[in-house]
Amino acid sequence: MKKCCGLISVLFVITFIGCNNPVSETDKSSNNNLATVELSSGTISPFFSPDTTNYSITVPSNITDITITGIAESPLAVVSGPVVKSGLVAGNSYSGSITVTAENGDIKAYRFTINVNPKSNNNNLATVELSNGIISPVFSPDTTNYSITVPSNITDITITGIAESPLAVVSGPVVKSGLVAGNSYSGSITVTAENGDIKAYRFTINVNPKSNNNNLATVELSNGIISPVFSPDTTNYSITVPNNITDITITGIAESPLAVVSGPVVKSGLVVGNNYSGSITVNAENGDLKVYEFTISRCEPEPDISLVTVQITNASQSYTLPPAFYTEKTQLEKRASSEIKSWQDLYNVGAITGSAYSQGVSEVNNKLAIDIQELENQYLETNIYGSTTINYKVTNTNPVAISVRVFFKIIANDSSEYQEYASVLGIQPNSFLDTMFYMSTAGKKVKSLTVSNIVEY
Known part of the structure; x- marks a missing residue:
């Protein structure tokens, strides 16, 4: 004890003993790593790693401020305040660092070099957008002179440029109004x-x-050829239309x-024997006119005439045109109708021109006529002995002349007999018959029959 100024001073040493052992300096954390770095702007290189302490940060030229913030791995470590740089100038470099102090006092410094990009010299257009027209040549950022072709009926155009660089400034679009055909x-x-x-x-x-x-590109008919x-x-x-x-x-x-076509030609109440006329006018954009003229007629009715029998008098035999003939004829007509519909369908969807459509229909009708003729020839061949009576069923009495070819075979035992048969028919031996047979209904001439191509066997 010391005696000081009349007072007694006593030194006490108090030791606290708890459940755990006291913490020593060697047990404190040595983790002075950053877990990550956060940038307000820019790109860091290389990619951040806690073990890497030197970095470059690239900042766009239009950025004037940057903040770099470090986040510690250990909650017990202390990180220095963020790196803050203001008033950055394009093309310049800046430096800064962040220190991390571990719980045990160990320090690690992360250093950053901040490089501000120089200002961009990119003054290219990436593309050009047109409200109308076609540009030539095809747009390229390096080509600066272009021609734009606009249809004659367009009176306004807007040309808009889109820059390659978001930092570039593009002048307002080119706008032209009141365009006149033929002008530049x-x-x-x-x-x-x-x-x-x-x-x-x-x-x-x-x-x-x-x-x-x-x-006119084509002409469409509701009926007719x-x-x-x-x-x-x-x-x-x-143009001819069927009788019905x-x-x-x-x-x-x-x-x-761009051309203007006059309204369609419409004719009603067509009468057989009369001709009707109509026209379609095409007015070009420049005012030039062309007139297409049409003469329309309605066909005469076709008599319903069919061969019923051929009577061979001296042999007491008869030949009746079989039902198969009419069945096959109907099939031919249906086939032709289907083919014509196919041509019509192609024309309706624009797959063929009007000329191709008309040509196709004409070819189908011509083939149908040939096929029916060949079918008639096949079924009208028969044998004839001596004189012959030809009977026809006529269901239309309108006096219209129709020519039908009928083929006969002359069968003879010898030349003398053949000549006798040929004489009955009024033909020269070994030649052909060209004789007109006339039949009447109610005293009117309704058809003519030409018998030809007599073949000797």
Whole structure:
């Protein structure tokens, strides 16, 4: 004990003993790693790793401030305040560091070099957008002169440039109004790069002259057959409709979408023996006119005439045209009708032209006529002995002349007998018959029959 100023001072040493052992310096954490680094802007290189302490950060040229914040791995470590840089200038470099102090006092420093990119010199357009027209050549950022072709019916155009660089400034779009067919106009778009470099793209706008196309591409008929086959350069046509048709509509389709076609020709109450006329006018965009003329007629009724029997008098035999003939004829007609419908379907969807459609229908009808004729020839061949009576069923008494070919075979035992049969038919031996047979109904001549091509066996 010391005696001091009359007071007694006593030193006490108090030891606290708990359940756990006291913490020594060697047990404190030595973790002074950053778990990650957060950037307000820019890109870090290399990728962050707690064991790597030196980094470069690249910042865009238009960024003027950056904050770099470090996040410690250990909650017991202390991280220095973030690196904050303001007033960054494009093209300059800056440095900063973040220190991490572990619980045990160990320190690690992470160093950062901040590189601000120089201002961009990119003054290219990435693309050009047109409200109308076609650009030539195909757009390329390195090509600065272009022609734009605009249809004659377009009166306004807008040309808009889209920059490659988001830091570049593009002048307002080229806008031209009140365009006149046949005239040319000019305009330009400038691109100013971030560093001030300027590039100008120049455009010449050519408006097509008004079209002189006054052609019809095709003619559509509600009924009938047109002759000749339609051609845009042919302006006069004849159209025939079947006897059972009393109305027709003729519609013209223009080649040019800019041409104006007059309304369709419509004729009703068609009468056999009368001719009707109509026209379709095509007015080209430039005012040129072309007139297509049509003469329309309705066909005479066709008599319903069919061969019933051929009577061979001296042999007391008869030949009746079999039902199979009519069955096969109907099949031929159905086939032709189906083929014509196929042509019509192709034409309706625009797969073929009107000329191709008319040609196809004509070929189908011609083939049908040939096939029916061959079928008739096949079923009308028979043997004849001596004189012959030909009976026909006539269900239409209108006096219309119809020519039908009938083939006969003359069968003879010898030349003398053949000549006798030929004499009965009025033909020369070993030659052909060309004789007209006439039949009447109610005293009217309704048809003529030509018997030809007599064959000797």
